[in-house]
Amino acid sequence: MNFNIFMPARLIGGKDCVIKNSGVFRDLGQKCLIVTGKNGARLCGALDDVTNALRNEGIEYGIFDEIQENPLVSSVLKGGKICAENNIDFVVAIGGGSPLDAGKAVAIAGANPDFTMADLYNRKIPVSALPLVLVGTTAGTGSEVTGVSVLTKDDDMTKKSIGGADCYGTISFLDPKYTYSMSRGVTVSTALDAFAHIIEGWFSKKCTPLARSYGKMALPLVFKGLKFLYDNPETLPCESLRDDLYYGSIYAGLQLNICGAAFPHTVGYMLTENFGIPHGRACTAFAPYFLMKAKSNCPREYSELLAVLGYSETEVSEVISALTDVENLNIGEARAKDLCERWAGGNKNFDNSPGGFTADEAKELLMKL
Numbered sequence: 001m002n003f004n005i006f007m008p009a010r011l012i013g014g015k016d017c018v019i020k021n022s023g024v025f026r027d028l029g030q031k032c033l034i035v036t037g038k039n040g041a042r043l044c045g046a047l048d049d050v051t052n053a054l055r056n057e058g059i060e061y062g063i064f065d066e067i068q069e070n071p072l073v074s075s076v077l078k079g080g081k082i083c084a085e086n087n088i089d090f091v092v093a094i095g096g097g098s099p100l101d102a103g104k105a106v107a108i109a110g111a112n113p114d115f116t117m118a119d120l121y122n123r124k125i126p127v128s129a130l131p132l133v134l135v136g137t138t139a140g141t142g143s144e145v146t147g148v149s150v151l152t153k154d155d156d157m158t159k160k161s162i163g164g165a166d167c168y169g170t171i172s173f174l175d176p177k178y179t180y181s182m183s184r185g186v187t188v189s190t191a192l193d194a195f196a197h198i199i200e201g202w203f204s205k206k207c208t209p210l211a212r213s214y215g216k217m218a219l220p221l222v223f224k225g226l227k228f229l230y231d232n233p234e235t236l237p238c239e240s241l242r243d244d245l246y247y248g249s250i251y252a253g254l255q256l257n258i259c260g261a262a263f264p265h266t267v268g269y270m271l272t273e274n275f276g277i278p279h280g281r282a283c284t285a286f287a288p289y290f291l292m293k294a295k296s297n298c299p300r301e302y303s304e305l306l307a308v309l310g311y312s313e314t315e316v317s318e319v320i321s322a323l324t325d326v327e328n329l330n331i332g333e334a335r336a337k338d339l340c341e342r343w344a345g346g347n348k349n350f351d352n353s354p355g356g357f358t359a360d361e362a363k364e365l366l367m368k369l
């Protein structure tokens with residue numbers, strides 16, 4: 001039971017929580033920049049709720065809606081410049097993991113408008129980030145509760161995260177109703193991301209009983225949604241299943257935040273970068289091998305996982321593989337070797353995997369996809 005946990009975000013949850021709690025914006029300043037993507041925040045009603053809340057409180061706002069999936073550092077730096085030029089007091093990020101992660105970095109860049117991508121990654125951040133409000137609209141990343149921002153570097157288009165106290169929201173709004181408008185594709189991939197967070201955290205060396213208690217709450221909620229999506233390829237989940245998926249993704253994020261990710265996330269980034277596979281599906285492409293290693297290296301925790309799930313190993317593997325649906329990539333040996341070169345010197349997420357993981361194993365797995 002030795003643990004040391006830092007989770008400084010105020011979490012405000014429940015239906016209509018943004019409108020019901022509009023007063024909390026008042027403490028953050030008079031002018032804000034909303035950071036979001038092109039469509040999702042409008043489609044799900046979150047943008048309307050936030051702008052109505054800001055108007056109720058007499059707060060001026062601008063909208064920067066240029067955040068793309070797997071957000072680029074250049075977009076974040078652009079958002080930071082807009083903050084500085086307009087004397088913005090705080091940032092409100094609305095969206096899935098991409099706008100939330102971008103918003104975290106915009107809040108840092110907004111306070112440090114002259115800094116560069118290298119400064120961001122080297123954590124040379126002289127001035128503290130602007131206050132940040134996160135409003136989640138997908139049910140997967142848990143970015144609302146993690147101290148991490150995953151960005152894509154413009155120079156080599158690889159995904160690389162930054163993390164620290166300044167990557168938490170000051171306030172995170174958790175309203176599952178925003179996820180009701182997600183397409184089947186986004187629902188599947190984000191639910192798989194939450195599943196990957198649960199299993200990677202569950203078998204981490206840093207997984208204490210407290211962290212696993214989040215995983216235990218997350219697992220049935222997330223898997224129930226995945227099983228429904230597997231059983232009903234033509235139907236979207238009802239609102240109550242969507243609520244379960246959303247809160248499950250938040251519990252999964254709380255566990256991930258304590259335990260860190262393992263190799264499926266690291267190798268998954270590479271699948272997204274090179275083959276355009278959405279983040280969640282890219283991670284669970286490696287779930288079967290990860291679970292196989294977990295079974296032999298952590299048998300007690302593995303049995304506990306299946307007991308909490310209430311499904312057999314075969315059923316779990318069938319649901320995850322069918323929804324992941326990553327195959328026929330035909331990555332030959334030379335390309336696989338090339339792609340895995342970056343991990344020749346090791347990787348911290350590889351070390352955080354049950355039984356460890358190597359660049360050679362990554363190469364073999366890629367060739368099998």
Ligand code: NAP
Binds near residue numbers: 178
């Ligand atoms: P996303 O990239 O934020 O969004 C995917 C798509 O869904 C976009 O087209 C988006 O539209 C749309 N969308 C979002 N909410 C919607 C809604 N309610 N209704 C309809 N469409 C909606 O997807 P994501 O899976 O949530 O985030 C993935 C990113 O998060 C990756 O970069 C990943 O690396 C990162 N991540 C971060 C953490 C963390 O701890 N910080 C953890 C895991 C993953 P718009 O483009 O219009 O918004």
Ligand code: FE
Binds near residue numbers: 141196197279283
């Ligand atoms: Fe993830």
